[in-house]
Amino acid sequence: MQVLGVDPHKGSHTAAAVAPDGTVLGRTRVVSSRRQVQRLIAWAAPWPERVWAVEGATGVGRLLAQQLVAAGESVLDVPAALATRVRVLSGQSGRKTDAHDAVAVATAAIHHPRLRAVQAEDHSAVLRLLSVRRSQLTASRTQAVSRLHGLLAELIPGGAPKNLAADKAAALLRSTRPVTAVDATRKALARDLVEDVRRLDRKLDANQADIVEAVKASGTTLTEIQGIAEITAAKILGQTGRITRFEDRAHYASYAGVAPIEASSGAVSRHRLSRRGNRQLNSAMHGIAITQATHPGRGREYYLRKRDEGKTEGEARRALKRHIIDLVFATITADTERAQRSPGRQVGATRESSAAGQSPTANTSERSVPGLRKQATPRVA
Secondary structure (H helix, E strand, C coil), rough: CEEEEEEEECCCCEEEECCCCCCCCEEEECCCCCCCCHHHHHHHHCCCCEEEEEEECCCCCCCCCHHHHHHCCCEEEEEEEHHHHHHCCCCCCCCCCCCHHHHHHHHHHCCCCEEEEECCCCCCCCHHHHHHHHHHHHHHHHHHHHHHHHHHHHHCCCCCCCCCCCHHHHHHHCCCCCCHHHHHHHHHHHHHHHHHHHHHHHHHHHHHHHHHHHHHCCCCCCHHCCCHHHHHHHHHHHHCCCCCHHHHCCCCCCHCCCCCCCCCEEEEEECCCCCCCCHHHHHHHHHHHHHHHHHHCCHHHHHHHHCCCEEEHHHHHHHHHHHHHHHHHHHHHHHHHHHHHCCCCCCCCCCCCCCCCCCCCEEEECCCCCCCCCCCCCCCC
């Protein structure tokens, strides 16, 4: 089977066909257009037994990879870092050209056995887009409020309180009486920022409503876990994608950066905190752990037990995070299996079982897993 490596760019895509023994069979370059996929497939006609390897299929190559999948082609996602290593070690002085990059992408696909197969985007992509949009809106609001604080501190002695809402800021501005033209300009700019905050608040409310609807449509049972409401569930499902791409719960924990990294040396056996993995997913697990550790439930019981064993607050919290990620993995896996048994339904569309009563294929033998289900209706995270 020939591997067709693609080095995608905004304006063009360079492809190279490479045989299993490393022989370059052909190269081409197509301009990015509506016919880019048809032209690539026509070029690839001499190799009916083929698989495409696209560099950064979740980044700049996402559109091309999805179009190839929609056309019925088999596509692999090659990380840019992996392709770079192959190019540097290729014996061509590490020269970077689009043609060399395309060959390096194909070579990486030939020799790497665990590349992710690109699949058509599903409902998790909707949740990821909405979740990312919420993060962007939140960051913009924080920036606007910070600038508003700066102007109010120059207009009002002592400034404004930390948790500043738009209505409170407007009331403070109405109480100011600028004396100089400079202060009048500051007040006018502050009013503009108040309107920005109000506009962002409306967008955040609309985004939350969209997320709640999308999570409900997914049929997930994640929201039954203590500390997970709709916004957190959307982040988890969006960043996870298809749970079947993970071999087991340990692989999933490593992907989330929750699994500790061994740092043993000689007779000393120790593990250290992982700084790798999906930081968005890691952040979600951290928030859930904080909630469970500070509220009554099995999560807090487990956290306190670890503290009694002599672990520090951070160590006990990291241990709790690992148990939570195992439960999340088991829940999403069970939801997926349930959806497969119910054609036409979204993931986890039936809500008859709970995590305590599920029998997922994933290993869930650790009965000390905390926070199995919430008893009360959750608030939005």
